Amino acid sequence: MTIADIEFEMNINDVADKDISEIIEICKQSGFSRESLDEELQKRGYPKIFTVDYDDMDDENEDYDDDYNENYNEDYDDEWEE
Numbered sequence: 001m002t003i004a005d006i007e008f009e010m011n012i013n014d015v016a017d018k019d020i021s022e023i024i025e026i027c028k029q030s031g032f033s034r035e036s037l038d039e040e041l042q043k044r045g046y047p048k049i050f051t052v053d054y055d056d057m058d059d060e061n062e063d064y065d066d067d068y069n070e071n072y073n074e075d076y077d078d079e080w081e082e
Contacts, residue, residue: 006037006050013049015041 003024010020023040030036034050041049 001032006032009049010041013046015044015046015049019044019046 006024006027007020010023015023019041023037023044026040027036037050038048041047
């Protein structure tokens with residue numbers, strides 16, 4: 001990932017220009033990694049952009065019911081049974 005790619009990702013995720021330039025400068029000194037970029041973003045109150053926490057995603061889908069299908073119509077099945 002290039003600096004231009006990093007800047008682009010932060011721009012499309014509404015990170016302020018000032019914060020982008022500060023984060024880029026910090027990472028130039030300490031090295032670029034997805035984790036360090038997200039850490040700097042979170043310090044400034046932004047959500048993670050460069051990493052995904054799959055454990056958090058599981059919590060969001062906790063109420064999902066695999067057995068529920070709103071398109072299923074039992075009456076329709078009866079029409080074909082003869």
